[in-house]
Structures are given as C-alpha cells and as structure tokens.
Amino acid sequence: MAIREDGYTKLFKFISYTIIVVASLASLLPFLLIISASLTSNDAITKYGYHFIPTEFSLEGYRMVFRFPQDVLRAYGVTASVTVVGTLLGLLCMTMAGYVLSRKDFKARNVFSFYIYFTTLFGGGLVPWYILITKYLGWMDSFKALIVPSLMSPFLIILMKNFIKSAVPEELFESAKIDGAGNFRIYWQIVLKLAMPGIATVALFLALHYWNDWFSSSMFINDTHKYQLQFYLYNVINSSNFMAQMGVSTGVSLSGDLPSESMKMAMAIVVTGPILFLYPFIQRYFVKGLTIGAVKG
Amino acid sequence: MKSKASKRLTAAAASMLTLALVAGCSGSKGTDSATGSAAPAGSPTASSATGIDTSKKVQLQVYMLGNAPKDLPAVEAEINKMAEQDLNATVKFNYTTWTDWDQKYKLLLSTGQSIDLIYTADWTQYQSYAKKGAFLALDDLLPKAAPELQKFVPQDYWDGVKVDGKIYTIPATYKEFVTGGFIYRKDLQEKYNLPVPTDLASYEQYLLGIQKNEPKMMPIFVNSNVAALHYSYMDLQKMIASNVPYGLNIKYDDPTHVTSYYGSKEMLEELKVWKRWQDEGLIPKNVLNSKDDGTNIFPTGKAASIIGDNPTKFNDNRMRTKASHPDWDLGYSPYANVTKIAPPVHPVHNGFAIPKSSKNPERALAFYQKLVLDKRYNQLTEYGFEGKNYTVDNGHYKMIGTSETNGFPREAMNGWAWRNPQYMLFNESYDNVKKIFDELDKYQTPDKFLGFAEDYTSYQAEKAALEQVEKQYLYPLYAGLVDDVDKGMATFMEKAKQAGLEKIQAEYTKQWLVYCKEKGLK
Numbered sequence: 001m002a003i004r005e006d007g008y009t010k011l012f013k014f015i016s017y018t019i020i021v022v023a024s025l026a027s028l029l030p031f032l033l034i035i036s037a038s039l040t041s042n043d044a045i046t047k048y049g050y051h052f053i054p055t056e057f058s059l060e061g062y063r064m065v066f067r068f069p070q071d072v073l074r075a076y077g078v079t080a081s082v083t084v085v086g087t088l089l090g091l092l093c094m095t096m097a098g099y100v101l102s103r104k105d106f107k108a109r110n111v112f113s114f115y116i117y118f119t120t121l122f123g124g125g126l127v128p129w130y131i132l133i134t135k136y137l138g139w140m141d142s143f144k145a146l147i148v149p150s151l152m153s154p155f156l157i158i159l160m161k162n163f164i165k166s167a168v169p170e171e172l173f174e175s176a177k178i179d180g181a182g183n184f185r186i187y188w189q190i191v192l193k194l195a196m197p198g199i200a201t202v203a204l205f206l207a208l209h210y211w212n213d214w215f216s217s218s219m220f221i222n223d224t225h226k227y228q229l230q231f232y233l234y235n236v237i238n239s240s241n242f243m244a245q246m247g248v249s250t251g252v253s254l255s256g257d258l259p260s261e262s263m264k265m266a267m268a269i270v271v272t273g274p275i276l277f278l279y280p281f282i283q284r285y286f287v288k289g290l291t292i293g294a295v296k297g
Numbered sequence: 298m299k300s301k302a303s304k305r306l307t308a309a310a311a312s313m314l315t316l317a318l319v320a321g322c323s324g325s326k327g328t329d330s331a332t333g334s335a336a337p338a339g340s341p342t343a344s345s346a347t348g349i350d351t352s353k354k355v356q357l358q359v360y361m362l363g364n365a366p367k368d369l370p371a372v373e374a375e376i377n378k379m380a381e382q383d384l385n386a387t388v389k390f391n392y393t394t395w396t397d398w399d400q401k402y403k404l405l406l407s408t409g410q411s412i413d414l415i416y417t418a419d420w421t422q423y424q425s426y427a428k429k430g431a432f433l434a435l436d437d438l439l440p441k442a443a444p445e446l447q448k449f450v451p452q453d454y455w456d457g458v459k460v461d462g463k464i465y466t467i468p469a470t471y472k473e474f475v476t477g478g479f480i481y482r483k484d485l486q487e488k489y490n491l492p493v494p495t496d497l498a499s500y501e502q503y504l505l506g507i508q509k510n511e512p513k514m515m516p517i518f519v520n521s522n523v524a525a526l527h528y529s530y531m532d533l534q535k536m537i538a539s540n541v542p543y544g545l546n547i548k549y550d551d552p553t554h555v556t557s558y559y560g561s562k563e564m565l566e567e568l569k570v571w572k573r574w575q576d577e578g579l580i581p582k583n584v585l586n587s588k589d590d591g592t593n594i595f596p597t598g599k600a601a602s603i604i605g606d607n608p609t610k611f612n613d614n615r616m617r618t619k620a621s622h623p624d625w626d627l628g629y630s631p632y633a634n635v636t637k638i639a640p641p642v643h644p645v646h647n648g649f650a651i652p653k654s655s656k657n658p659e660r661a662l663a664f665y666q667k668l669v670l671d672k673r674y675n676q677l678t679e680y681g682f683e684g685k686n687y688t689v690d691n692g693h694y695k696m697i698g699t700s701e702t703n704g705f706p707r708e709a710m711n712g713w714a715w716r717n718p719q720y721m722l723f724n725e726s727y728d729n730v731k732k733i734f735d736e737l738d739k740y741q742t743p744d745k746f747l748g749f750a751e752d753y754t755s756y757q758a759e760k761a762a763l764e765q766v767e768k769q770y771l772y773p774l775y776a777g778l779v780d781d782v783d784k785g786m787a788t789f790m791e792k793a794k795q796a797g798l799e800k801i802q803a804e805y806t807k808q809w810l811v812y813c814k815e816k817g818l819k
Contacts, residue, residue, distance in 0.1 A: 043596070068367075126400075126404070127404065127407065127408065131408045134410060135408065214396075218396050218401070219401070224365055231396065234396055235394050238395040239394075242395040242398075
C-alpha cells in the first residue's frame with residue numbers, strides 16, 4: 001500500500017511539476033521571442049516573420065542601437081541619475097508627508113489630505129503645465145523639469161500615509177516623546193525603520209516611473225545631450241514611423257537609415273534589462289521589512 | 298562633460314567678442330553711434346540691403362520639425378558668426394523631434410513662447426493656424442526686411458500661400474512632384490515578358506504574371522491601410538486629389554461640380570475590381586491585419602510591386618534594392634502618363650512662418666532671406682561643411698563616410714523649406730528622379746486641392762463617427778473581403794448615413810465652393 005501511495009505521490013508530483021514548468025516556460029516565451037528577434041537579421045524577419053530560434057543569426061539590431069554608443073550611454077546616464085536622484089528625493093518628501101498626515105495630533109491633516117487628494121480629481125491639463133514649466137519656472141532643458149514634477153505623487157502619498165498608520169502604532173509616538181525624542185527624530189529613527197516595506201513599495205513605483213518616463217523629455221528637453229534613454233530610443237522608432245507614413249505623401253526625404261525590426265527588439269532588451277534587476281534587489285527589503293515589523297511591532 | 302561644455306561656451310563667447318570688435322559697426326545705421334565709432338574704420342559693411350534697424354543684438358529662435366543632426370552645434374556656430382556680422386543676430390535652431398511633434402507644435406504656437414521662425418506645411422495645418430491668427434502677416438514686412446526674397450519667390454507662389462488674402466508663410470521655390478505611380482520589378486517584367494503597368498488593366502496583367510511565375514512573392518504590397526488601393530484608383534480616375542475626404546467626387550477638370558462618390562455606380566465598379574483581385578489571390582487574405590510598413594519589401598524580394606509611391610520614394614527603393622541585389626531592377630510608371638495630370642507640390646507644402654509671439658520679426662525675415670539667397674548660409678545649412686561632411690564631385694553631392702559616421706548627412710537639418718534650386722546639390726543617383734520630374738513636367742498642371750483648408754468644427758463628431766464606420770465597413774470592401782459587394786456597399790452606406798455622412802458632405806461642399814470662387818477655380 002505504502003509503495004503504491006508513493007507511486008501516486010510521484011505521479012502527482014510529476015504532473016504538478018510539469019504543469020508548473022510548462023506554465024512558467026510559457027510566460028517566458030514572449031520574452032524569448034523578443035530576444036530571438038533581436039538576434040535575427042532584419043531581412044529574415046521581413047521575409048519569414050518571427051521565430052523562437054533566429055533564422056539568420058545577426059547582431060545587426062544591437063549594432064544599430066549602439067551605432068552612436070556615446071549617445072546611448074549618455075542617455076543611460078541621464079536616466080540612471082534621474083532615477084536615483086528622483087527616487088531618493090521623492091521618498092524623502094513623500095515619507096515626510098505621509099508621516100505628518102498620519103499623526104493624529106496634527107490638526108489640519110484633513111485639510112491637507114483633501115488638498116492632496118483633490119489634485120488627483122482635477123488637474124490643470126497639459127497646456128497650463130507646459131506654460132508653468134517653460135515660462136514661469138524656466139526649466140526648459142533642465143534636469144529639474146525631469147525630476148521635480150514627479151517628486152510628489154498624490155497616490156503614493158496616500159499609500160505612504162496609510163502604511164505608516166498601520167505599521168506604527170499611535171502609542172509608539174507617545175512613548176518616544178516621553179523618552180525625549182523630537183518630531184524629526186521620531187520620523188527619522190522610528191517611522192522610517194518601521195515603514196521599510198511600505199517604503200520599498202513606494203520606491204519601486206517611483207523608480208519605475210522615473211525609468212520609464214519619456215514624456216518629460218519629449219516636452220521639455222531640446223538638448224539632445226539631456227535625452228532620457230526611453231525618449232532617445234522611442235524617438236528613433238518614431239522617426240522611422242514618420243518616414244513610413246508621412247514620407248510617401250509629403251515627399252519629405254529624411255537622411256539616415258531606417259531602424260529595422262530587429263533593432264526595435266534589441267531596443268526593448270536594452271531598455272528593460274537594468275530595471276529587471278531592480279526587482280530582486282527590492283524584494284530583499286520587502287522580506288526584511290516585514291520581519292522587522294513582525295518582531296518589534 | 299560639464300567642463301567641456303563650459304569650455305566650448307567660453308570659446309564661443311570669446312569668438313563672439315572678437316567678432317563684435319571687428320565688425321561692430323556693420324549693421325548699425327548711425328542710430329547707435331557708440332559701437333559704430335569704436336570699431337576700426339574701414340571694416341566693410343556686410344549687409345546694407347536690408348532697411349531694418351539692426352542696432353540691438355538679438356537671438357532668433359528657429360523651430361523645426363524632426364531631429365537635430367549631430368554636427369548641428371558646429372554649423373550653428375558658423376552661421377552665428379556670419380549672422381552676427383551681417384545682421385547683428387545669433388540664431389538658435391530648435392527641433393521638436395518626431396515624437397508627438399504635432400502636440401508640441403500646437404503647444405509652441407498656443408503658449409506664446411517667443412519663437413521667430415517656425416516650419417509650416419499643409420500637413421502641419423498651416424492654413425488653419427493662419428486662420429486662427431497664430432502667424433504674423435508678412436505683406437508689409439516683406440518689402441522692408443526681405444525685398445530680395447520677395448522678388449526671388451514667384452508671385453503665384455505668394456498668391457498660393459495666401460490665407461484670407463494675406464501672406465503668412467514664405468513658400469519654398471524648389472519644384473518637386475509627389476504624385477503617385479506604380480513601382481514594379483523591371484527585371485521580372487522583362488524576364489517573363491509581362492506588360493509594363495501603366496493603368497489598372499495592364500497592372501492586373503502584370504500581377505497575374507508575377508503570381509504565375511513567382512508564386513512565393515507577394516504580387517502587390519498592401520498593408521492594413523487598404524485605402525492606399527482606393528487612392529491610387531482615384532488618381533487614375535482623374536480626381537482632383539487622391540485624398541479628397543468623405544467620399545466626395547471632385548474631378549480635376551471640373552472642380553466646382555461636386556458629387557458623392559460613396560454609393561455611386563463608379564464606387565460599385567471600383568469595389569468589384571478589388572473583389573476580383575481578392576478572388577484571384579492578388580490581395581492577401583490577412584491584409585487588414587498586416588502592419589508591415591513596407592520599407593524593405595523590395596530589397597528582400599518580398600513583393601513585386603507597390604502602388605501610389607512618388608518618384609523620390611521609387612528612387613530610394615531602387616538604390617537600396619540594387620545595393621543588395623545588383624541583378625534586380627525596379628521600374629516606375631507614374632499615373633500621369635495615363636491621366637496627363639501632374640501637379641507639382643503646392644506652395645504651402647514647405648515654408649517658414651513668423652509666429653505672432655516673435656519679438657524680432659524683421660530680423661527673422663532678414664535672416665531667412667540670407668538662408669535662402671546667400672550661398673554660404675544655404676549650402677552650410679543644407680549640406681554641412683564642404684570637405685568635412687561632403688565633397689562636390691563633378692557637380693554632384695557626395696557624402697563623406699556613411700550616414701552613421703557622418704554627423705551631417707544631406708539635408709540633415711530638415712531645411713526642406715529654404716532649398717534654393719540655384720544652390721542645390723544632388724546625389725548622383727538623384728539624376729533618375731530628375732529625369733522622372735522632367736517627364737512629369739510635360740504634364741504639369743497646377744495643384745487645385747492642397748491650398749484648401751477645411752474647417753470641421755461644425756461636424757467634428759460626425760467626422761469621427763464616419764471614420765469609424767469607414768474602418769469597419771469600407772476597408773473590408775477595399776480589401777475585397779466581402780462576398781456580396783452590392784450588399785456590402787449598401788450596408789456601408791446605411792451606416793455612413795447614420796454617422797452623418799450627408800451633413801459632412803454638404804458642409805464640406807459649401808466650404809469647397811467658396812474656396813473655388815476665391816481662387817477662381819474652374
């Protein structure tokens with residue numbers, strides 16, 4: 001009997017593992033297709049379509065992406081520094097805002113909460129925003145235009161506030177006060193430590209936002225040296241789309257080569273690569289933060 | 298990075314200072330005596346033709362579409378050196394890039410940013426912006442600030458760009474044709490002894506021949522934008538322009554007689570042609586899902602023909618095909634051979650306007666005159682530095698290196714609008730295009746359609762609804778995918794009428810007839 005049961009268990013294990021393996025492989029397929037296409041020669045793609053195994057192996061796509069290596073690297077640098085600076089500054093601002101709004105002894109907290117919430121419902125729209133930044137603040141072609149507008153996001157502030165509320169019990173503030181801690185010390189030494197999982201979540205959101213941002217570059221940056229990576233690459237694609245669509249009817253001739261299918265795929269790899277590594281890195285903080293909360297809370 | 302930039306800045310500042318010393322007096326017409334007397338006597342006054350006040354130094358903001366070339370800073374510095382001397386002005390060339398350019402264009406004009414020159418074209422909605430008052434009327438400024446330019450551009454060009462009787466843009470004078478035609482594989486046509494496609498009937502024979510002999514090739518390239526088929530059909534039917542919207546029928550020879558094409562017998566005939574082509578297997582079954590933009594179909598040997606492309610496109614395709622397969626060849630037969638109608642591009646097609654927000658319209662105009670008429674300015678901004686970016690070989694333009702290594706390929710600044718036929722340099726391969734242009738010249742007729750700008754504010758909702766209906770019910774008909782054509786067209790007409798087709802057509806016709814009267818079209 002026992003042996004037979006083992007057989008069943010084995011069978012069950014076999015089946016369930018197979019299903020899991022197949023399912024996880026299936027979810028990898030699209031990514032594999034992109035990698036394979038990025039390694040296929042462009043002619044082969046136009047002729048035979050996409051395949052999982054490159055029909056004609058070639059690094060042409062990557063060569064096209066990096067044909068002006070210093071441009072790509074510079075754009076990488078811009079995006080990386082904007083992401084780092086923006087995320088750190090943004091976290092500082094938003095945790096402070098979240099902390100202040102979570103303190104019950106802050107009288108005007110409802111007014112401020114509403115003020116922040118209000119902006120999610122009613123926005124000025126694109127034109128006033130554009131005028132504000134270019135005309136009144138004079139941030140055209142400045143990194144400030146890339147970083148500052150996204151520093152405080154209402155959604156993330158509310159998330160932060162709720163997280164601090166649940167992670168830091170009210171009594172903790174009182175006992176810290178009795179021990180002689182000031183407001184900033186409470187924030188810096190207690191709240192920040194306890195709210196680590198929440199901070200990790202917000203940091204991830206924020207970093208992704210900065211990494212994927214191309215719109216700010218598109219609107220406010222004229223200087224090619226300050227393009228963000230996403231915009232730099234997106235623009236290359238758009239130029240070719242323009243050529244294909246408008247070029248026919250307008251007779252506008254654009255110099256330079258067309259980016260190819262394989263180049264688009266190579267771009268996708270180049271762009272998503274680094275941010276993929278952020279997930280496991282942040283994940284560590286998730287776990288750590290959760291356990292800290294469990295033990296001390 | 299930073300130190301480099303600041304170094305460059307100091308260098309630029311230093312060179313500007315020295316320049317100011319050397320040529321300080323050139324522009325000032327005695328109004329500003331301080332700089333005039335300080336400058337060494339005898340320095341030649343570079344520009345005295347302009348009757349404008351250049352005593353104050355200004356920076357002009359020029360906005361263009363597209364991407365800035367890599368060597369722009371060097372070119373800009375050189376231009377500034379000259380402009381400083383001639384007009385006491387420096388210039389900054391700004392580019393919108395092709396990403397969301399239409400949105401940015403709108404922002405640039407609507408937010409009152411200080412811009413001195415901006416690119417205009419029919420496809421940037423020049424007429425509607427001019428009507429809204431975004432641009433400065435140039436009629437009074439021209440004789441004062443750019444008299445030579447005014448003489449240089451022919452009067453009918455100036456008339457062509459007028460909106461409500463005023464000039465708002467400076468049209469380009471280079472004449473080119475963007476009319477359609479068949480591009481086909483000449484080597485295959487000769488090999489299998491197929492007819493040369495000139496009209497639809499011979500084209501169909503050519504396609505069938507290709508299908509028989511080269512079963513692996515697509516006989517004709519079409520993608521989800523199947524209206525391209527329809528447009529070519531319209532061109533061959535001598536319509537005033539292939540892209541007359543809303544299914545209106547305006548013939549080139551009789552523009553004031555407007556009828557509805559949608560629902561007409563002619564349309565039924567056309568749709569039956571597509572149905573036949575679909576049945577013969579000439580149009581691919583999955584055409585409505587195809588997103589291939591068709592740029593590489595010839596060099597890869599994927600397709601054997603394409604319709605509706607202009608001579609420049611043809612030449613580009615031919616060069617690229619020859620580069621990868623020397624034994625292949627492409628042929629081109631313009632529709633004009635059959636229709637005898639070949640309008641060159643309308644003057645509004647390329648131009649530069651001065652927005653209302655400009656602080657220095659006179660200087661901007663004077664600078665633009667330099668850009669067009671001064672050979673140094675013109676060739677530098679079109680082709681870069683001779684010897685560094687290009688060489689002139691036997692009267693032909695020759696790029697140094699490849700487009701990847703060269704920081705300023707031909708016309709990299711997108712200066713389509715200030716092309717000056719006298720100073721233009723062409724690639725050797727361009728001779729073919731010129732030959733086609735010469736051929737088209739024989740049939741040259743004025744463009745009657747492009748100068749017209751519709752105002753669709755009163756039927757915007759209907760327009761959007763109609764576009765939806767066209768996509769859903771008409772495109773399958775163009776692709777020949779509907780079995781019963783009569784019934785398919787009836788359904789389409791019913792839906793189109795529900796969407797408000799009649800209202801759109803009536804309103805559009807009204808505006809069009811007013812335009813015809815204004816321009817004296819008959």
